[in-house]
Amino acid sequence: MRLVSLTARAVALALSIGSVSFAFAGSVASPATGSGPVGGAVAVTGATRPSLAAVTTEKAQAGAVAESRRQKKRTEAKEVAAKRAAVERAAAKRVRIARARAAAKRRWARLPATKKLGFKWPAQGWITSGFGPRADGFHHGMDIACRKGSAIRAARNGRVVFVANIPIYGKTVVIQHAHGYSTLYAHMKRINVRAGRKVGTRQLIGRCGSTGHSTGNHLHFELRRNGRFLKPAHYLT
Numbered sequence: 378m379r380l381v382s383l384t385a386r387a388v389a390l391a392l393s394i395g396s397v398s399f400a401f402a403g404s405v406a407s408p409a410t411g412s413g414p415v416g417g418a419v420a421v422t423g424a425t426r427p428s429l430a431a432v433t434t435e436k437a438q439a440g441a442v443a444e445s446r447r448q449k450k451r452t453e454a455k456e457v458a459a460k461r462a463a464v465e466r467a468a469a470k471r472v473r474i475a476r477a478r479a480a481a482k483r484r485w486a487r488l489p490a491t492k493k494l495g496f497k498w499p500a501q502g503w504i505t506s507g508f509g510p511r512a513d514g515f516h517h518g519m520d521i522a523c524r525k526g527s528a529i530r531a532a533r534n535g536r537v538v539f540v541a542n543i544p545i546y547g548k549t550v551v552i553q554h555a556h557g558y559s560t561l562y563a564h565m566k567r568i569n570v571r572a573g574r575k576v577g578t579r580q581l582i583g584r585c586g587s588t589g590h591s592t593g594n595h596l597h598f599e600l601r602r603n604g605r606f607l608k609p610a611h612y613l614t
């Protein structure tokens with residue numbers, strides 16, 4: 378019996394320390410001498426001792442719960458702020474778009490009717506000679522100085538009606554557009570389209586050069602309507 382009470386004490390001590398594996402080791406060692414009283418001792422100490430520990434863990438748990446609640450609130454507040462910011466950004470974007478559209482509409486309304494026909498600049502460069510009278514006679518087109526080999530593009534969609542290398546004009550393309558308009562591109566280094574082909578607005582039709590009667594790389598560009606010469610600068614946008 379003394380041995381049993383000793384093992385019981387050992388078990389109780391082990392429980393108070395909080396080491397469960399230790400307690401089991403004690404109870405496993407006891408069965409040889411009868412484990413009845415051991416079990417009783419374990420039950421008593423188990424009921425009284427861990428309550429203190431339980432109180433502290435409860436406190437800690439309560440603290441953790443409160444902290445997690447605060448964290449949740451903080452994240453919720455952050456989410457609400459982010460949502461509000463997104464809504465405000467979207468509203469500001471709508472306002473910007475509406476303003477830009479209104480401004481574009483006003484610009485369009487101010488444009489002369491000739492600029493609304495959709496003729497685009499056929500080459501990148503600067504005008505070296507405009508439409509009108511010149512020392513060597515009337516200039517029926519506009520000269521745009523361009524870099525040799527740079528793109529020459531169709532001013533508007535239409536059909537290629539003329540492609541040839543002719544005197545004075547050099548390598549030349551003529552495109553027929555809707556409503557009687559036609560455009561001519563002269564002095565090109567290379568022609569990239571064939572007669573009869575349909576072309577889109579700003580489609581590549583050739584390369585800037587100095588063929589024909591020309592003193593430098595430039596595009597001689599003409600615009601006509603039903604055979605009548607028009608001033609290109611009035612039409613290009």
Ligand SMILES: [Zn+2]
Nearest residue numbers: 518519520597
């Ligand atoms: Zn010219």
